[in-house]
Amino acid sequence: MKNPSSQSGLGEPNGGELPRTFTRRLILLVNLVFLVTMAIFLAISFVSERALHYQATFAHLEETLGVISMMPEISPTASPTVIRDLESRLGEHTGVPHRLFVVAEGKISASSEENLLGRAYGSVVNLRPFEEENAHRGIAQIEGTEWLVSFRTGEDSGFYLMRSRGANEGFASRFMALHGIHLMLTVLAFVVLLKFLMDRYVRRPIEQLARHVHRVEKGEFQTASQVSGEDEVAWLARRFTRMGTELKTTVERLVRSEKYSAVTAVTFRVARELKAPLERMDRHILELESVAQQQPDLRRLAGQMRSDRESLIDGIRHLREIEPPEGV
Numbered sequence: 001m002k003n004p005s006s007q008s009g010l011g012e013p014n015g016g017e018l019p020r021t022f023t024r025r026l027i028l029l030v031n032l033v034f035l036v037t038m039a040i041f042l043a044i045s046f047v048s049e050r051a052l053h054y055q056a057t058f059a060h061l062e063e064t065l066g067v068i069s070m071m072p073e074i075s076p077t078a079s080p081t082v083i084r085d086l087e088s089r090l091g092e093h094t095g096v097p098h099r100l101f102v103v104a105e106g107k108i109s110a111s112s113e114e115n116l117l118g119r120a121y122g123s124v125v126n127l128r129p130f131e132e133e134n135a136h137r138g139i140a141q142i143e144g145t146e147w148l149v150s151f152r153t154g155e156d157s158g159f160y161l162m163r164s165r166g167a168n169e170g171f172a173s174r175f176m177a178l179h180g181i182h183l184m185l186t187v188l189a190f191v192v193l194l195k196f197l198m199d200r201y202v203r204r205p206i207e208q209l210a211r212h213v214h215r216v217e218k219g220e221f222q223t224a225s226q227v228s229g230e231d232e233v234a235w236l237a238r239r240f241t242r243m244g245t246e247l248k249t250t251v252e253r254l255v256r257s258e259k260y261s262a263v264t265a266v267t268f269r270v271a272r273e274l275k276a277p278l279e280r281m282d283r284h285i286l287e288l289e290s291v292a293q294q295q296p297d298l299r300r301l302a303g304q305m306r307s308d309r310e311s312l313i314d315g316i317r318h319l320r321e322i323e324p325p326e327g328v
Helices: 021-069 080-094 171-217 232-291 296-320
Strands: 098-104 107-110 126-131 134-142 145-153 157-164
Touching (some): 021 080, 080 098, 232 296
Antiparallel strands (some): 134 145, 145 157
16 A cells, blocks of 8 residues: 555655654654553562562461461470371462471471471571561571561470462462553553554644645645644644745745846846947938938938937836836
């Protein structure tokens, strides 16, 4: 399909089509700014959601640990089977693996793994605080795996409930997938809307204005622009229309001035060229009058010649007094 501008003869003097560099750059710039803004918004949202998710996770761990610590079967002497059963039920309920340690006198006294019983808690679990303002939340590392930990310690024993950090952060993939779809749909809708608005309010008025300028270039000064509205492009189109009218008036005045200059130049040239013949005619008339003193016919002929000479001089004088046309 041909470009409308090429169909209407619109283009540069060398025949090229109307360039669209400005509109393309503007669309690209707006899309780039929009994408950067959305990316920043997505990053901030992710950080905020992540912080809220951690807060909710630790709050749930603390509530669960409060219930577990009051269960009579969970004690420093609880069997691995009881601990394993509790961890299994917590994993089924939340969908995330859990671990529970009961510590007495710095050693693991109850765990789902029998090989850890009696070992120093610090040698098995590398625990570091998660928040400085909350001493009962931390990040534990066990054999290269990280766990979110909520713990309660007393005089004789301590309870440490852990939830897998990696599995717990599965929300990140769900968050990114959900917001990624939202971002793509938003970008698609934004691009379509931007393309429509740019075509309607920028590209189409500019093409109409360019067609108007092209008609003025061809000499159609009285053509009116088809651009309507109250925006900057419409204002510029009205200025071009007014410029065409003024340009037509100026061209007509210049044409009249050129014609008057040509007539004046011819008049002065004719007067200059006829000066010598008129002077010779005057001498010849005088000679003829001196010869025709006794001949009435020759005197009459000399008189007619003098009358014709005066008429010719009056005609040249009238040409010199011609006024220039109005507006010149």
